[in-house]
Amino acid sequence: MRNLLKNKPLLIALSAVVLLALLAVLTSKERKLTFIESAIGSVLQPVQAFASRASDSIIDFVETLLNTTDADLENQQLKIHVASLEQNLSEMDALRKENERLKQLLAFAQNTPELSYVTGAVIGRSPGIWFDTFTISVGRLQGVERNMPVVSPAGLLGRVSEVGATWCKVVSLIDSSMNVSVLVDRTRDSGMIRGTLKAGTGADTLELYYLPSESDLLPGDKILTSGIGGLYPKGLNVGEVLTVSRAGESEYNATVRPTVDFKHIEEAMVVVGMPAIEETS
Numbered sequence: 001m002r003n004l005l006k007n008k009p010l011l012i013a014l015s016a017v018v019l020l021a022l023l024a025v026l027t028s029k030e031r032k033l034t035f036i037e038s039a040i041g042s043v044l045q046p047v048q049a050f051a052s053r054a055s056d057s058i059i060d061f062v063e064t065l066l067n068t069t070d071a072d073l074e075n076q077q078l079k080i081h082v083a084s085l086e087q088n089l090s091e092m093d094a095l096r097k098e099n100e101r102l103k104q105l106l107a108f109a110q111n112t113p114e115l116s117y118v119t120g121a122v123i124g125r126s127p128g129i130w131f132d133t134f135t136i137s138v139g140r141l142q143g144v145e146r147n148m149p150v151v152s153p154a155g156l157l158g159r160v161s162e163v164g165a166t167w168c169k170v171v172s173l174i175d176s177s178m179n180v181s182v183l184v185d186r187t188r189d190s191g192m193i194r195g196t197l198k199a200g201t202g203a204d205t206l207e208l209y210y211l212p213s214e215s216d217l218l219p220g221d222k223i224l225t226s227g228i229g230g231l232y233p234k235g236l237n238v239g240e241v242l243t244v245s246r247a248g249e250s251e252y253n254a255t256v257r258p259t260v261d262f263k264h265i266e267e268a269m270v271v272v273g274m275p276a277i278e279e280t281s
Contacts, residue, residue, distance in 0.1 A: 101267060108153040109269070115233055116273025117151075118142045122266055123167065130204055131265045132175040132197045139166045143272045147231065150268050155237030155259040156180070156225055157268055168270070173238070174204050174262050181229055182208070182238050185222040189215040193223065193238055193256065204262045206239055208254040209247065217244050217252055233271060 109117050120136035138144055140163050150157040150170045158172040171177060174195040182193045191211035197204070211217060221241040227234025239256035247253040 098266075104153040105267060105269060108151075112233070114273075115271050117269040118144065118272055119267055119269050120168075122268065125265075129263055130172075130174060130197055131262045132172050132195070133161070133169060134172065134265065134268075135167055135169050136268050136270075137167060138270060139164045139168050141165050142270075144168045144270050145272075149232045149236075149271045149274075151233075151236060151271060152260055152265070152268060154261070155239075156232060157260055157265070159231070160270060170268065172262060173258060173260070174206065180232060180238065181226045182223050183226040184211075184215065184217060184241075185224050186218075187216055187221070189217070190226055190228070191215075191252075204258065205242070206256040206258055208241070208256050209251065211252040211254065213246070213251055215252055217241060217254060219243060223256055230274075233274065 105119055109115075118138045120138035120142075122131075122134055123137050124135035125131055126133040136150075144160060144163050146160055146163055148160045150159060156173055158170045158175070158178060160168045161171045162169040172195070173180065173193070174197045176195050176197055178193075178195040180193045181190065183190050189212055191208050193206050193208055196207055206223075208217075208223065219241050223238040223241065225232045225234055225236040225238060237259040239258040242255045242257050244252060244254045
């Protein structure tokens with residue numbers, strides 16, 4: 001007994017059991033109470049009330065905790081579901097845009113049956129916002145050779161400058177190293193176009209020069225490849241005249257906006273159906 005009295009945790013546990021037993025008896029179905037039960041009930045009434053309130057509070061707390069946990073879990077699951085839907089929508093939108101671009105490439109190829117193409121995706125580019133040089137995913141194994149013209153449905157992109165087995169580098173029309181023989185669609189006057197970008201600096205405009213002084217060049221005139229020299233097919237879109245100025249008594253100069261968006265290029269077509277001509281330095 002002495003050892004039992006010294007074991008406080010055990011005493012507390014036993015007291016709790018006795019107390020709960022008494023409470024159970026007192027709260028059992030309605031019946032006539034003995035004098036002792038009535039006395040004990042009177043003594044334990046405050047304890048019973050406290051225990052009842054404590055029990056209700058614990059139940060409310062547990063229910064709130066469980067409900068909060070379920071709500072948090074549901075909220076997290078909803079967030080994951082929304083993120084998944086957004087990802088699916090993004091992928092679907094990307095596929096839709098890719099499908100539209102491929103349709104345009106196919107339509108362009110069908111409208112120029114005299115030429116043969118291989119199409120590649122852009123896999124690299126020069127630093128900066130402009131695609132003055134870039135790499136595409138077709139090369140020697142697909143029949144690509146140096147100096148072959150590179151086009152898109154919008155118009156002339158540039159020419160092949162380097163070739164690997166499964167890749168090639170393209171110098172774009174806006175690069176300062178580019179010179180292309182062109183003509184004015186409305187007047188059929190001939191001239192030359194050169195790029196204005198140097199090592200990623202400058203603007204995405206072209207300079208039209210060597211245009212005869214008697215030419216009736218106007219802003220808005222369309223510029224096409226002339227086919228002179230045999231390097232580029234005739235009739236490809238090059239750009240639209242923005243401004244016109246005289247470069248002396250014998251010729252005009254003009255600023256031309258290219259028809260191709262040289263900030264956004266994702267696919268390109270190499271013209272492999274015409275012979276590549278080595279340029280003389």
